Amino acid sequence: MSSKKDIDNNFAAIEPGERRGAPGLSDIARLTGVSKMTVSRVLRGGTGFSEETAQRVLSEARRLGYVPSRLASAFAADRASTLVGVCVPRLTSGLFGNVLDGLDRALSRLGFQMMIGCSNHSQPEEEEWVRHIVSWRPAGVILAGRSHSIGTVQMLSTSGIPVVEMWDLTTSPIDLSVGFSHYDCGVEMARFALQKGRRRAAYLGAHSRSDVMGQSRLEGFAAALEEAGHPLVETEILEDAPSFYAGFYGLEILLARQPALDLVYFHNDEMAIGGLAFCQSRGLRVPEDIGIVGWGGMEAASILPKRLTTTVVPTTGLGKQAAQALVARIRGEPTRRVIAVRTKLIEGETI
Amino acid sequence: MSSKKDIDNNFAAIEPGERRGAPGLSDIARLTGVSKMTVSRVLRGGTGFSEETAQRVLSEARRLGYVPSRLASAFAADRASTLVGVCVPRLTSGLFGNVLDGLDRALSRLGFQMMIGCSNHSQPEEEEWVRHIVSWRPAGVILAGRSHSIGTVQMLSTSGIPVVEMWDLTTSPIDLSVGFSHYDCGVEMARFALQKGRRRAAYLGAHSRSDVMGQSRLEGFAAALEEAGHPLVETEILEDAPSFYAGFYGLEILLARQPALDLVYFHNDEMAIGGLAFCQSRGLRVPEDIGIVGWGGMEAASILPKRLTTTVVPTTGLGKQAAQALVARIRGEPTRRVIAVRTKLIEGETI
DNA sequence: TGCACTTACGTTACCGGTAAACCTAACTTG
């Protein structure tokens, strides 16, 4: 048929002398008059060739601008041995930005590349991403959080790919876990507040989608206060993103209900800074009239005129540790399954 | 030799009956009694097979938990047709976090995966990353910024990979450019300030490494003021990271040198917020005594008690547009080489 | 009845690099 012929003609339109793609080992081999295998050995720094051959090969490779196809070598090895998949709940979070930075620094130094995905706090989206990444046969995978869909866990377990679950700690990881305990953060902050003489504390949270981690902090905070005989006076969980603005108006709500508070523990630093702004707008003195404490260690929180009391999460360090644990696992070195990183309570000027 | 024998024994330690890796097309083919090719056709939704065969293949694929190897298909096609490389100067920047978010949403919806790198504002590091990504033969590459090393430009040009340079606009891109003009941002802010009656403006910058973009804003700002007959009164570029703290103490320096300013244009919103904090600490009224304007559209800037006047950069939208332009290019659809996105001057309450 | 056409497959070759096996000539060494 004529249509078929036309199509054939179109595909035949490649110029005979023209280079079709990137130069490969065989191009170098042909031009230097040795075999592909010798070229491969020279370029990977092996043995079994003369100095002269090596020079010819290297100069020809340079001249052609040869870049090896990782696709081919990964394929040959049946796994993309320098690829690590990383999935975080949000790309816009300052905290996760730092975690990614730590991961990137550590992984790229160790010769790995990151393929990044974002779950938007959604398990189905995470599972979708895991399916994609598994199809790339990566050397390892890093997931944020410890709760995943059944499909996610199954795919990762059966594939045999090393996995690190990071951020909040789990004692029964798919493979490895690197993180810290949100519950303990809450406990530590409660004890610190008590030590500072606070007796009427409230908690102001906000839950965006499935962020259950704030909940653990609240539980730890409440339990420690309870134990000391000064239970939590008030709790409010806003149906909103945990932003500056939520902290501002949330504190207004909280104080309207219960004016006699001497401390508010916020979901995070952004909300706490919002709370500070609210206090300022109402002439409430911090820390004299009310104490404000946050969580997370936002950079801005440490350089405010009045430094915020908060729990600093070692984000960059966490990324680094997660990367190191994963790489150790990939290399088959012995690794602890659960690695706890230390958060640090920073005493600012708001309590 | 005995050592060789030992090694052989170690490598022979794989159990005969055990699965060595992930199941492939040939496993499904063997188990259903058809050829690899038929399985491939069924799984990719082609034609040329019976309904009954399709069902057998599909159920067997499900049973085995088959995940196709993108490594193999990408390799066969001689390019990783669903892989896009993205390199940003910093992973910890709020602005770039949003750009990445926009990119990720658009790219994943279109069926692409992102491989991310970070140049740390360093051209050698960027070049290093480009070498890595080119070795993956990606469908496209997105770089932040418009100035790159010669090696970077050469590798990308000769590889024929579609490239988008995003963030600041260039009229002579390697391939495509999506961004906005920092110079125009400066001009626009100057005109706005003049319209608001400001006559004695200063600029406070900070240069971290090779961030030359702030420089363009300063140039546009200064030129527009000059043209109107009210030239820039004072300029200070701090040798520091452009942070909240730099804004705070930088303004102090500026006012010590030149107390009679009625406007300060800051490198970015973080610095501007620092400047606001300084004014507050000194009892300077904003905007009555002095106007404070920033750049970038930090989220926190819009929810401060006193909304900051600033230029909002459509970060997420920029990512989306960059992704769409790149994908259009990859698909061979006609595309404009230079796509300008609009920044927006937001009139807050600080001028 | 015979020939074209369709359906439902199967076969082969190939992508680029690498492991493993093999080869050959020169050089040792007992």
Add this chain to the structure above:
DNA sequence: CAAGTTAGGTTTACCGGTAACGTAAGTGCA
């Protein structure tokens, strides 16, 4: 001087999926 060793290679097979092409059985129609 034969046997062994080494340097410096080459050849072959393979990774898993896909394009291109081949083919046998069935189907429709003049």
